[in-house]
Amino acid sequence: MKAGTGIFADHRVDADMAMKAAMAVLPVSLTPPAHVPNQPAENPSPAHHPVSHLATNSVTVLLGSAFGNGLNYLFGLYLARTLGPVDFGLYALGITVFNILVLFAPLGMETAVMKFVSQAGSNGIASVRKTLVSAAGMAAGFGALLSLSLLWCANPLAREVFGKPDLAPVLVVLALAVPLAALSTILLSTMQALGQIRWMVLIRNGVEPVGKLLLAGIALSMGFGLGGVLGALLIAFLMSLVLSIGYLKGSTDFRYDQGAVPGGKEIKALLAFSMPLVVANLFGIVAPRSDLLAIGAYGASSDVAVYAVASQTSAVLALILSAFDAAIMPTIGGLSAGQDVAKLKHVSQTASRWAFTLSFFMFVQLALFGGDILRLFGPAFEGGAACLVILASGHLVGSAAVSSTGIVLMSGRSKTVMTIAIVVAVVLISSNLILVPQFGILGAAWATSFCVAMSSVLCVIAAYRCSGFIPYCRRHLKPLGAATLSLAAGFLLKSALVEGNALLLAPVVAGVYVGALLAMGVDDNDRRAFVSLFRGAQPMRRAWSVGWSADR
Numbered sequence: 001m002k003a004g005t006g007i008f009a010d011h012r013v014d015a016d017m018a019m020k021a022a023m024a025v026l027p028v029s030l031t032p033p034a035h036v037p038n039q040p041a042e043n044p045s046p047a048h049h050p051v052s053h054l055a056t057n058s059v060t061v062l063l064g065s066a067f068g069n070g071l072n073y074l075f076g077l078y079l080a081r082t083l084g085p086v087d088f089g090l091y092a093l094g095i096t097v098f099n100i101l102v103l104f105a106p107l108g109m110e111t112a113v114m115k116f117v118s119q120a121g122s123n124g125i126a127s128v129r130k131t132l133v134s135a136a137g138m139a140a141g142f143g144a145l146l147s148l149s150l151l152w153c154a155n156p157l158a159r160e161v162f163g164k165p166d167l168a169p170v171l172v173v174l175a176l177a178v179p180l181a182a183l184s185t186i187l188l189s190t191m192q193a194l195g196q197i198r199w200m201v202l203i204r205n206g207v208e209p210v211g212k213l214l215l216a217g218i219a220l221s222m223g224f225g226l227g228g229v230l231g232a233l234l235i236a237f238l239m240s241l242v243l244s245i246g247y248l249k250g251s252t253d254f255r256y257d258q259g260a261v262p263g264g265k266e267i268k269a270l271l272a273f274s275m276p277l278v279v280a281n282l283f284g285i286v287a288p289r290s291d292l293l294a295i296g297a298y299g300a301s302s303d304v305a306v307y308a309v310a311s312q313t314s315a316v317l318a319l320i321l322s323a324f325d326a327a328i329m330p331t332i333g334g335l336s337a338g339q340d341v342a343k344l345k346h347v348s349q350t351a352s353r354w355a356f357t358l359s360f361f362m363f364v365q366l367a368l369f370g371g372d373i374l375r376l377f378g379p380a381f382e383g384g385a386a387c388l389v390i391l392a393s394g395h396l397v398g399s400a401a402v403s404s405t406g407i408v409l410m411s412g413r414s415k416t417v418m419t420i421a422i423v424v425a426v427v428l429i430s431s432n433l434i435l436v437p438q439f440g441i442l443g444a445a446w447a448t449s450f451c452v453a454m455s456s457v458l459c460v461i462a463a464y465r466c467s468g469f470i471p472y473c474r475r476h477l478k479p480l481g482a483a484t485l486s487l488a489a490g491f492l493l494k495s496a497l498v499e500g501n502a503l504l505l506a507p508v509v510a511g512v513y514v515g516a517l518l519a520m521g522v523d524d525n526d527r528r529a530f531v532s533l534f535r536g537a538q539p540m541r542r543a544w545s546v547g548w549s550a551d552r
Contacts, residue, residue, distance in 0.1 A: 068205025089301030094170035105182035108274030109135035117193035143182030150175035187244035287425035310384035317395035352471035359399035394449030401456035482516035
């Protein structure tokens, strides 16, 4: 189960970030050494200082994701309050269909790009060109085919499947954006594989969400309604594509020439690698959205809106998992290659405990103040509070399984991951089809939460069979104890609060949680990792400021 599966998420967040990071064990730089033309520079292995490297990467990825997804969340909040539950439900359902197509359209090429571009080595930019042209061409072509299919099927889907005729024009507009988003996904994955993280983050987590928010706000203020919002999305996707092409062309002297056109072997290699991923993605993309699709088929548009808001609010825990997964994958790759099981166990348990600690912090806040948070979207959305707590519980279990999928992949057992994905997908789709007609959005929440937890447990078992250890230790009891104390304090404070906004108590509860953790003692490894962040802050700021001009 992946992060960002709903209406507010970036359309690329759902792609398997963990697998992408695993393929790019050592990101390469586009700036070659002076004495070797077209030779990507090497980066030091992350396995040298795994815990400090993990801390730095986790914070970087988490901050970038928090900014981009935070803006997307505000975008959803603004739309919910402006459009109302009915139109917002149509938007949520349309975006769900759109996300399914966009995540399937690249045919797994975004992961193939991560592998082949990051391993270009001495072949340099010429090999990167061939890989990118092949992957982008196939993604754009298949995206165009899916776009035409959605245009053709918009009316039958809206009327026969969902029973909502007003959904048809929403699907028509979103169909036009499918090839744009698919091609943009490939280009941004290329930037990531080449180590150009700053510009990738700027475009994906900056330009797109800011553009959507500003353009949609202008359209709504001019009275264009839902149609204006959809037009704003089209423009934002086009901006992302143009900026990605412009950056790659300017930073790599990336020009089209006959030498960049790949031969049949290049395409065959990409397809041979990506086809198994397509099978896994077919289940991994559709299944996490079966809850919204089932609610759309059996419930009202307002039910879709309420559940979508609750689902994406709970997904903040999944973002924590994605950040740590992306950060730890290169380290797992290096340690697995060196057969350093002891250090791999230490790093795995450390990452799991950090993710568990942050996730428990967020879970406490959502459990205590979930209804108050959902009320920000409008009074009608407060009814999703129970769904929010149920969904957050599943993500909390999932957060403790950080690194398990990576250990399985680095052991060469990708078929195991595929099998788990298929089993969980079948259970999830079946559960939603059974529970949603009977229990509505609560049934969808229980089905999804159970399957998120099930997926994590199966991955932990598979990782144990590969490595001989589990990512847990006695130190995991510290965040559990801190969460218990802060939950008790929060319930007492809320019961004593007669008037006023309960959200004002959130900082107090946060203080109780942090204070309890500190009272239980800070581990030496945690202290060293925390200090390393501050020691590296000044060099990071200098590198960031210099890097903007160097990237150009």
